[in-house]
Amino acid sequence: MKIAILPGDGIGPEIIDQAVKVLNALGESFSMETAPVGGAGYAAHGHPLPEATLTLAKQADAILFGAVGDWQYDTLERALRPEQAILGLRQHLGLFANFRPAILYPELAGASTLKPEIVSGLDILIIRELTGDIYFGKPRGVRIATDGAFIGDREGFDTMRYAETEIRRIAHVAFQAAQKRDKRLTSVDKANVLETFQFWRDIVTDVHKEYPDVALDHMYVDNAAMQLVRAPKKFDVMVTGNMFGDILSDAAAMLTGSIGMLPSASLDANNKGLYEPSHGSAPDIAGKGIANPLATILSAAMMLRFSLGKPEQADRIETAVKKVLSQGLRTADIYEAGTTKVSTAEMGDAVMRALA
Ligand code: NAD
Numbered sequence: 199m200k201i202a203i204l205p206g207d208g209i210g211p212e213i214i215d216q217a218v219k220v221l222n223a224l225g226e227s228f229s230m231e232t233a234p235v236g237g238a239g240y241a242a243h244g245h246p247l248p249e250a251t252l253t254l255a256k257q258a259d260a261i262l263f264g265a266v267g268d269w270q271y272d273t274l275e276r277a278l279r280p281e282q283a284i285l286g287l288r289q290h291l292g293l294f295a296n297f298r299p300a301i302l303y304p305e306l307a308g309a310s311t312l313k314p315e316i317v318s319g320l321d322i323l324i325i326r327e328l329t330g331d332i333y334f335g336k337p338r339g340v341r342i343a344t345d346g347a348f349i350g351d352r353e354g355f356d357t358m359r360y361a362e363t364e365i366r367r368i369a370h371v372a373f374q375a376a377q378k379r380d381k382r383l384t385s386v387d388k389a390n391v392l393e394t395f396q397f398w399r400d401i402v403t404d405v406h407k408e409y410p411d412v413a414l415d416h417m418y419v420d421n422a423a424m425q426l427v428r429a430p431k432k433f434d435v436m437v438t439g440n441m442f443g444d445i446l447s448d449a450a451a452m453l454t455g456s457i458g459m460l461p462s463a464s465l466d467a468n469n470k471g472l473y474e475p476s477h478g479s480a481p482d483i484a485g486k487g488i489a490n491p492l493a494t495i496l497s498a499a500m501m502l503r504f505s506l507g508k509p510e511q512a513d514r515i516e517t518a519v520k521k522v523l524s525q526g527l528r529t530a531d532i533y534e535a536g537t538t539k540v541s542t543a544e545m546g547d548a549v550m551r552a553l554a
Pocket of ligand 1: 209213264265266267268269281284457458474476477478479480481482483488489490491493531
């Protein structure tokens with residue numbers, strides 16, 4: 199099995215090193231090949247998603263991705279900025295289903311900004327459609343308005359659109375994920391205001407006929423944002439579009455205390471996937487050896503489960519992560535008085551030891 203390793207920028211290489219270390223300790227014979235991406239891709243080959251990196255990603259059975267982005271590239275034209283690499287990979291590989299579990303380990307209940315009784319034991323899964331919606335809809339740009347209240351003025355515009363096929367396939371993914379959990383699915387939309395999301399609601403309701411064992415409810419996105427901080431444990435699986443999912447999944451991330459704990463998977467129709475931590479490249483702490491590698495290590499576990507057919511190895515990693523947390527080991531982002539502060543590499547080593 200071939201894994202493409204794309205460390206990227208900022209803390210990407212530091213956290214990926216830990217995940218690779220853990221994968222190597224499993225006793226499996228994976229072939230791993232590393233390639234530059236993001237700012238590192240631009241520096242090496244003049245493009246955030248170099249041709250050779252894309253080819254490697256296409257050939258691999260799964261991709262383990264660090265993070266991209268660095269302030270030194272912020273003045274480049276948009277098409278050459280590091281973040282274009284991740285958008286390009288999603289599009290080229292057809293990675294339309296983004297899984298973002300938000301789990302609050304009881305040991306970290308104090309790290310959340312919410313009261314422990316609201317979040318302790320939280321275990322929700324947000325499924326975000328990843329290749330459609332207003333993020334990719336055309337036309338888009340800046341033009342002179344020819345109608346509305348500001349004719350003759352410059353205006354920025356984007357297009358929100360979803361094809362029936364796109365909604366159906368993400369709905370199927372979500373219902374099937376719910377079947378493997380508590381069999382409850384909340385579809386989040388803005389059907390009261392947006393035509394696109396009334397259509398979304400109609401299609402999800404239709405797909406539901408094929409999954410009578412799953413309880414479906416619909417919720418407007420503003421209410422969903424409110425409920426996520428009011429009573430997050432009442433959700434099981436949430437499914438939503440690209441933009442709403444972007445926002446809600448980051449809000450859900452913070453329920454768990456640190457974005458450094460949250461893995462993610464982006465899957466195509468055949469369960470080939472790209473696995474990455476939910477956070478970015480954290481340039482503010484890059485090179486200091488203090489980044490939390492657990493989101494990346496847990497992403498590697500998701501990769502074993504979803505793309506590489508090794509659920510027992512995924513379980514081993516997840517159990518090892520729980521063990522190091524119960525041993526009181528913490529990187530700076532989740533540190534509390536009474537626990538032991540460790541570096542990025544020390545956390546990786548501890549997970550590796552806990553595998554045994
Ligand atoms: P960020 O997630 O990189 O950082 C937000 C905050 O969280 C920072 O204070 C950072 O130090 C902290 N943080 C993040 N990951 C951490 C970890 N593992 N351990 C400890 N602390 C951690 O978001 P940002 O600052 O908005 O963006 C920085 C760069 O990352 C930008 O260039 C942005 O475009 C990029 N980005 C990339 C991705 C991706 O690669 N998929 C996603 C989001 C942002």
